Amino acid sequence: MKHEIPGxxxxxxxVRTGRALTLTALADNANASVLIIGPDRLDRLNIPDTLKSQMTARIHAGLVLMSDRGLALATVTASTLDWHDCLTGFISSHLLLLELRKHGLGEADLHGPINFFTKIGIDTQAGLAFVPGHATVGDSVTIRAEQDLLVFISTAPHPFATSPAGAVGVQVGPAEADDPDGLRPEALRALELVR
Known part of the structure; x- marks a missing residue:
């Protein structure tokens, strides 16, 4: 299954359990703000728990994306980039709300997104700053669904960006075999809870 989301x-x-979702930047400076909701619609991606339990401040390959109940929703199995933003939110909820409503969901279901293809650094005043040129055409990231998921993707520009965001390709297909090497105990526990 392939789709192209314009900017x-x-x-x-x-995305069914065990399937892989691959996002591909079809333009420089692409941004894909992603929300993830589990099969019972109670479990949502929980950015603080995901980061805290795995001792990181960015999304990268090898990270397990966790729900607010500590369950594994998905695993980032591959990425051409070593940094995807998850700290700065989204520019507008309008596009995501349109998609949420198609599934009987609404504002209460908005949660902190991952901004795939975007990197946020520290500026000279010790504040957060957009890193231009981080993603280029062809960059990609793949996540494997650890449960049946609903994935919501917006290609609106990142809140810190100064130029429009480009198109993003979406493909769902077979996933790579599970490789737990290098995962923190908290991530392994989150995976065990859904298997």
């Missing part, structure tokens, strides 16, 4: 648009897509 400043949105898509929602179901």
């Amino acid at each position: 400043d648009a949105a898509l929602s897509i179901p």
Whole structure:
């Protein structure tokens, strides 16, 4: 299954357990703000727990994306970039709300997103700053669904960006075999809870 989301648009897509979702930047400075909701619609991606339990401040390959109940929703299995932003939110909830409503969800279901293809650094005043040129055409990231998921993707520009965001390709297909090497105990426990 393949889709192309133009810049400043949105898509929602179901991803079954064990399948892989690959996002590909079809333009420089692409941004894909992603929300993830589990099968019972109670579990949502919890950025603080995901980061705290795995001792990181960025999304990268090898990270388990956890729900607010400590369950594994997905695992980042591959990425051409070593940094995806998850600290700065999204520019507008409008596109994501349109997609949420298609599934009987609404504002209460908005949660902290991952901004795939975007990097945020520290500026000279010790504040957060957008890093231009981080993603280029062809960069990609793949996540493996550890549960049946609803994934919501917005290609609106990142809140810190100064230029429009480009198109993003979406593909769902077979996932790579599980490789738990290098995972922290908290991530392994989150995976065990859903298997």
